[in-house]
Amino acid sequence: MALLQIAEPGQAAAPHQHRLAVGIDLGTTNSLVATVASGISRVLPDDQGRRLLPSVVRYSEDPEQAISVGHTAQAEQVSDPRNTIVSVKRFMGRSLADLDATATPYSLLDTPGMVSLDTRAGAKSPVEVSAEILRELRSRAEASLGGDLVGSVITVPAYFDDAQRQATKDAARLAGLNVLRLLNEPTAAAIAYGLDKGSSGTFAIYDLGGGTFDISILRLTQGVFEVKATAGDAALGGDDFDHCIAEWMRGQIALENPTPADTRLLLSLARTAKEALSSVASTELAGRSSDGREFRLTLSREAFEVMSADLVKRTLRPVRKALRDAGLEAEEVDGVVLVGGSTRMPQVRAAVRELFGREPLTDLDPDEVVALGAALQANILAGNRSAADDWLLLDVCPLSLGLETMGGLVEKIIPRNSTIPTARAQEFTTFKDGQTAMAIHVLQGERELVSDCRSLARFDLRGIPPMVAGAARIRVTFQIDADGLLSVGACETTSGVEAHIEVKPAYGLRDEQIADMLLDAYGKADSDMAARMLREAQVDARRLVDATTAALAEDGHALLSRDEYQALQQRVYELAELLQTSAETRAIKDATAALNSASTAFAERRMDAGIRRALSGARLEELA
Ligand code: AMP
Numbered sequence: 105m106a107l108l109q110i111a112e113p114g115q116a117a118a119p120h121q122h123r124l125a126v127g128i129d130l131g132t133t134n135s136l137v138a139t140v141a142s143g144i145s146r147v148l149p150d151d152q153g154r155r156l157l158p159s160v161v162r163y164s165e166d167p168e169q170a171i172s173v174g175h176t177a178q179a180e181q182v183s184d185p186r187n188t189i190v191s192v193k194r195f196m197g198r199s200l201a202d203l204d205a206t207a208t209p210y211s212l213l214d215t216p217g218m219v220s221l222d223t224r225a226g227a228k229s230p231v232e233v234s235a236e237i238l239r240e241l242r243s244r245a246e247a248s249l250g251g252d253l254v255g256s257v258i259t260v261p262a263y264f265d266d267a268q269r270q271a272t273k274d275a276a277r278l279a280g281l282n283v284l285r286l287l288n289e290p291t292a293a294a295i296a297y298g299l300d301k302g303s304s305g306t307f308a309i310y311d312l313g314g315g316t317f318d319i320s321i322l323r324l325t326q327g328v329f330e331v332k333a334t335a336g337d338a339a340l341g342g343d344d345f346d347h348c349i350a351e352w353m354r355g356q357i358a359l360e361n362p363t364p365a366d367t368r369l370l371l372s373l374a375r376t377a378k379e380a381l382s383s384v385a386s387t388e389l390a391g392r393s394s395d396g397r398e399f400r401l402t403l404s405r406e407a408f409e410v411m412s413a414d415l416v417k418r419t420l421r422p423v424r425k426a427l428r429d430a431g432l433e434a435e436e437v438d439g440v441v442l443v444g445g446s447t448r449m450p451q452v453r454a455a456v457r458e459l460f461g462r463e464p465l466t467d468l469d470p471d472e473v474v475a476l477g478a479a480l481q482a483n484i485l486a487g488n489r490s491a492a493d494d495w496l497l498l499d500v501c502p503l504s505l506g507l508e509t510m511g512g513l514v515e516k517i518i519p520r521n522s523t524i525p526t527a528r529a530q531e532f533t534t535f536k537d538g539q540t541a542m543a544i545h546v547l548q549g550e551r552e553l554v555s556d557c558r559s560l561a562r563f564d565l566r567g568i569p570p571m572v573a574g575a576a577r578i579r580v581t582f583q584i585d586a587d588g589l590l591s592v593g594a595c596e597t598t599s600g601v602e603a604h605i606e607v608k609p610a611y612g613l614r615d616e617q618i619a620d621m622l623l624d625a626y627g628k629a630d631s632d633m634a635a636r637m638l639r640e641a642q643v644d645a646r647r648l649v650d651a652t653t654a655a656l657a658e659d660g661h662a663l664l665s666r667d668e669y670q671a672l673q674q675r676v677y678e679l680a681e682l683l684q685t686s687a688e689t690r691a692i693k694d695a696t697a698a699l700n701s702a703s704t705a706f707a708e709r710r711m712d713a714g715i716r717r718a719l720s721g722a723r724l725e726e727l728a
Contacts, residue, residue, distance in 0.1 A: 123254040125284065125486035126245045127292070127478025130234065130258055130272065132193040133314030133342075133445070135159045136472060137241040138479035139249060140488070145296065145476040148248045150174075156471060157244070161236045162188040163225035170225065173240040182368050185209040187223045191315060192237075195219055195230035196275075197267030218271065231275045238279035255284040257482040259474050260588075262288040262320050262334040265503075265548075266560070269588050284485040286588065290320035291331060292477030293443045296468055299324060305438035306332075308426075310456055310464070311474075312419060313444035315341040319423045321430040321437070330523050333429035335422035340415070342378070342446035348412050349374035349403065353389060357399045366394050381405045382448040409451045416455045423459060429521065440464040445471050501526075501584055505560075508545035510535055511639035512554045517582045520550060524588055529581040531597075535647065537654065538570040542578055544594050544603070552636040565594040565603040573651070634689070641692040642683060648696055649680050652703050655710060663709045672706060675699040 127145075129136045134156040138147045147155045154175065162177035162184065164170060172180075181188045186209060195203065200214040211222040220227040238258075245253060258281075260272050269286055276283045290309035299307055304325050311318040318336035350370035353359075359366060373389045380387040381403070390400040427434055440460050446452060447470045456464050468476060501524055506516040509532070517528050534542065542565045549557030568576050577597045584590050593604040653676055660669050679695045686692060 123486040123488055124245075124249050124251050125254050125479075125482035125488070126241075126249075126256050127287075127475050127480070127482045128238065128241055128256055128258045128276075128281075129289070129292070129472075129475035129478060130193065130237065130260075130275075131159055131313060131474075132191050132316060133159060134471065135237050135241060136475035137245050138472070138475040139245065140479050140483040145479045145483075147472050147475055148245055150244055151247075157237065157240060158190075159192065159237055160188060160190050161192065161233045163223040163228070165224060171236055173236050182365075186211065187225075189221060189223070189228070189233050192221075192230050192233040194315065195221070196234060197265070197269075197271035198230075218267075231271050231278060234272070234275035235278035238276055238281055242279055242281055253281065254486045255282040255482060257285050257287050257292075257478045257485060258283060259287050259289045259292045259478050261316065261318055261336070262290055262331065263318065263336055263338070264588070266588065266590055273589075284482055287478055287481055288320070288331065288334075288588075289443070289474045290318065290322065290334070290441075292474045292481065293441050294322050294477065295480050296473045296477035297439075297441055297465055299439065299441075306430075306432060306436060307439045307441060308423070308437045308460065309441045309443060310419075310423065310447065311336075311443035312446040312452060313341050314446070315339075315343050317341060317419050317422065319419075319426045321426050321432065323430075331521075332432075333426040333521055335426040335429065337418065337422055340418055341444075342375075344415050345378050345412050345446065345449070346371050346374040348415060349377055349389075349408065352403075352411055353399075353401060356401050357393065357397065359393055359395075363394045369393070377403055378408070378449070381408050382450060405450070412449075412451065416451050419452070420455060420459055434460050437462075441473070442466050442470050443473050501588065503548045504550055505582055505584075505590060506547050506557075507532075507580060508543075508547060508554045511643040513636055513639050514547050514549070514552060514554055514557050517580070518584065522584075524584045527581060527583040529579050532578045532580060533574045534568065534571065534576045534578070535573055536650070537573045539573065539576070540568045540570055541566045542568060542594070544580065544592065544605075546582075546590075546592050546605075552633065553639075560590070561592065561605055563592075563594075563603055563605045565596065565601065567599070567601040568596045569599050569601075571598075573647070638687060638689045638692075641689045641696065645679055645683055645692050645696045648699055648703075649676055649683070652676050652699065655703075655706065659710050659713065660706075663713060664706060668706070672702055675702045 125139065127138045136147050136156060138145055149155045150157070157174045158178040160174060160177040160181060162172045162180050164172060164180070164187070177188055181190060189210065198219055199217070200212055200219045203212065203219060213220040213222050213227050215227065215229070218229055218231070220229050221233065242253065256276065258272060258276055260269055264272070272286060273283055289311060293309050293311070294307060299305065307322045307324065309320045309322065316336065316338050317340045318334065320334045321332045323330045323332050350367070353370050353374065354362060362370065369391050373391055377387045377389050386402060386404040388400060388402055392398050437460055440456055440462065442453070442456065442464045453464060453466070501518060501520065501522050504516045504520040505518040506514045509515045515530065517530055518526060544563050544565060545554070545559065546561040547554060547557040548560050551557050565578065568578070579595050579597050581593045582590065589606070591604065591606045593602065595602045652672070656669070656673060656676070664672065675698060679699050682692055682695050
């Protein structure tokens with residue numbers, strides 16, 4: 105596929121006029137805002153010099169300070185868990201059915217489209233909660249830069265689906281931010297490291313945050329990045345390492361039935377110890393459990409590495425998968441970028457170093473790298489640098505997108521891992537004579553059958569002029585914009601009749617679902633192919649039976665002898681019967697071929713008769 109040079113039209117700034125634009129990393133655990141000043145990207149701190157804003161929102165009982173965000177909210181997390189929302193990113197674009205409601209302290213409401221959280225301030229959608237975080241970052245930026253923002257680039261995980269991206273965009277709008285672009289997090293990290301400065305190369309972005317793990321493989325060619333593959337584990341992050349230490353502590357102090365307060369205490373001590381062990385060889389954990397017992401434990405880095413070895417190993421599986429998807433060996437990767445606070449753990453760095461056989465890039469703060477890259481991108485999009493010198497990175501769509509065709513099959517229009525933005529079109533035709541409408545069913549997934557893929561949207565193309573089956577030319581176009589949002593259009597090209605839909609699914613796919621769908625497809629490739637061939641054979645056969653039956657009824661008696669008529673009808677019956685009774689692709693294909701050749705002479709006679717009919721009565725000058 106050709107690599108694109110993408111410049112945003114109409115956004116070139118007047119000389120010397122610097123437009124205020126920011127990059128925002130809207131993270132699960134922490135969020136950041138960064139901007140470019142004098143050509144350097146830097147994170148904007150709050151008025152107390154803190155760069156990370158905890159992604160925590162609290163709806164308090166105090167009418168003076170009804171909503172608090174960040175550190176203030178985080179301080180109340182333990183005393184008021186139900187009204188203090190953490191990790192809201194996990195709920196973005198998700199329905200209640202997508203989530204494990206027992207795993208959260210919140211009271212989740214099954215609201216249409218997306219889950220809501222029941223707080224003392226009423227039902228809050230994840231979009232509203234995220235908007236509070238974004239609003240806080242926006243005012244931090246405006247206070248620090250001294251003016252209104254022209255626009256922002258907000259990062260999202262590469263795996264975010266349409267609903268999750270849409271939800272993020274909605275949250276930004278709600279916060280009064282103009283979104284110049286949503287940018288995949290690994291892509292932002294690559295920009296931050298200036299990996300474009302080389303002429304070509306292949307890079308891996310290993311992102312282990314608080315709650316999620318993502319790996320992306322990027323390829324740089326002639327100054328343009330292309331995302332080749334992404335994989336990850338949405339339920340693996342720094343929190344799991346905390347749990348691992350907390351579990352060890354529980355064993356050490358023989359705490360049989362921990363209260364919720366005990367669990368919180370252990371987790372908080374565990375997190376502090378984990379972070380300390382990234383720079384010291386051993387640390388102490390001390391506290392008092394709810395049954396009044398004081399405890400003091402020592403944990404060495406070595407012991408921590410042993411107890412967390414499985415977690416580190418779990419991150420390497422998606423890495424190998426992404427490499428496989430990109431058709432690469434680990435040694436072929438020219439650079440590895442570490443993103444996310446959890447990549448500070450020495451055992452993580454060692455595992456990455458060992459797998460890729462090279463030292464990972466760690467110069468930039470792994471917590472800041474995504475925001476720094478987003479700011480560089482925002483700076484370009486706001487028109488502060490000449491568009492001619494710049495390009496925007498290409499991202500990738502994580503699952504194939506396609507359409508339902510006859511027989512319950514999926515025709516893939518945009519294959520998985522296609523770089524975006526992209527637009528692809530394919531022509532379809534009608535199946536029945538006189539068909540005036542066509543149902544368009546948009547699907548996502550790797551499998552061949554509709555029933556095994558996920559339905560994204562349905563719409564109808566109506567007003568197709570009646571024509572014989574196969575004569576209409578329906579061009580269906582799939583378009584994914586730079587933010588990863590899909591729109592689908594259908595147009596009957598002979599008449600110009602059109603229909604169009606912005607695909608906004610009611611809720612998104614979980615990352616695990618994406619991973620499951622891919623695994624499923626890999627395991628089932630052979631059986632899927634067989635199922636597809638059978639369905640195709642059945643569709644072809646049914647079409648021929650219908651067409652021959654209609655032709656026999658219309659012209660059979662006029663153009664065929666009795667014997668010929670009966671012989672042909674016999675073939676039609678045989679094939680129709682076979683369709684009812686057999687699931688043998690070969691047998692159906694053979695019978696279809698037999699009917700096809702048996703009907704050839706009849707078809708020729710019909711054509712001759714048709715021409716004669718058309719000519720009779722026509723005047724000579726009309727034929728000239
Ligand atoms: P992020 O989601 O990228 O902000 O990552 C937050 C995660 O990084 C949390 O689990 C933190 O405990 C973890 N983290 C931050 N600093 C360190 C450190 N020095 N060593 C180990 N983990 C850390």
